[in-house]
Amino acid sequence: MELKELIKRHNLRPTSNRLEVLKFYRKAGKAVSHGELDAELGEQFDRITLYRTLKAFEDAGILHKVYDEKGIVRYSMCSHDCDNTQHQDNHIHFHCTSCEATFCIENVEIPQVQIPQNLIVESRYMVINGTCNNCKRA
Amino acid sequence: MELKELIKRHNLRPTSNRLEVLKFYRKAGKAVSHGELDAELGEQFDRITLYRTLKAFEDAGILHKVYDEKGIVRYSMCSHDCDNTQHQDNHIHFHCTSCEATFCIENVEIPQVQIPQNLIVESRYMVINGTCNNCKRA
DNA sequence: TTGCAAATGCAACAGTATTGCAAATAATTC
DNA sequence: GAATTATTTGCAATACTGTTGCATTTGCAA
Structure with missing residues (x-):
């Protein structure tokens, strides 16, 4: 199970919560919001813990934030190994207005x-x- | 005062609330959130009314939504006359990470x-x- | 295996947004 | 201009999203 390694590599402890969350994100193959995650794992783990897990993963560079047009925050797995100093998610996101799925291109x-x-970009x-x-x- | 005309042209009633809101948006020259609007006009008009005013203006094509990287919803005046069927806000938005201002380019x-x-854009x-x-x- | 730091669960709270309903206001018709 | 109708507004209640503090549990390393 290389998810454990991935978590360790980013200086986080591979708890059951984090392993399950990450497993879910890998399986999903699209951006997932806290609400969607909670609907899936809410029985098992606390709502607040899931918030903190997402934040920890984002800070560590394992997940990155994705916004759709309605301002809904989702997260998606980073394909390249990001770290706590910089994310390299300089790719386009696609949002399906029919099924509301958002994924990375x-x-x-x-x-x-x-x-x-002369604005600074x-x-x-x-x-x-x-x-x-x-x-x-x- | 051509703001009255603008509102009428979009089949809305030019109430004092709507005139003040629109005046504020024109003056602002940048995208403004409900919270910022409420801070300015909250004494005069109800918080919920301001929400509904923004929604009405958006539906009518007078304001368009702008999201920044944190998922904060703001509104900005449409430069071209949009309508209730389609917005033409196909321009880039700039967000200053220092002062948090967002404006249209x-x-x-x-x-x-x-x-x-072969996704449909x-x-x-x-x-x-x-x-x-x-x-x-x- | 013990001690420490990290992670979790629970409770409380804050901010943002929506809905229902009654009162007020604007537009329309006579 | 008065009466009628539809729109708009304010208030109350509620829902959703997200954060913080604190006590407890868990993982890791000495």
Whole structure:
């Protein structure tokens, strides 16, 4: 079970809570909100613990935050190994307006843009809304 | 006072509440959250009324929603006349990580991107985080 | 196996947002 | 201009999301 290793590598203790959460995220293959996580693991673990687990994973660089157009916060597994100093989630996110799923499009970089005023750019965030392949068929 | 006309044109009644809210948004020149609006006009108008006013303006196409990286919902005046069926806010938003201001960069379109899977694209949303000119000086 | 730091569960609380309903206000018709 | 109708507003209640403090438990290392 390499999830245990992943957690340890980021200087966190591999508790049963964290292992289950991470297992769920890996299985999900899409961004998952605290609410969705709680619906799945709420019987087993405390609501607040799940909040703290998500925060710990984000700080450690195991999960990264994703926002959809409605401002809903979700988390998704980092594909590259991020750390506590910097996330490398410089890819586009896709949000399906039909099933509300949000997932990362790992191999597409967010394009550079030319900004008129001389503002200092630190990071870029981009979401594409549309219909995913599942919902397209239906 | 052409704000009255603007409201009427979108089939809403130009009440004092709505006129004040719109006046505030025009003056602000940046995206404003409900909380910020309430801090300014909360003495005069009810908190819930302000929520409903924002919603009404959004539905009517007078304001459009803006999200920053923390998932905070703000509203900004639509430069082009939108309507209740579609918003045309296809421009980039800039968020200053120092003063937390968010504003529209009207004249820069969100770039097209090539998406690998055959997903159906409906709209694109982009936020650039950085430092605004005000905070740069400081 | 003992001692310490990290992690968890529970309770309380804070902030944001929505809904129902009655009262007030604006627009419409006569 | 008065009466009628529909919209808008304020208040109360409620729901959802997220955070903090503290006592207890758990994991890890000496």
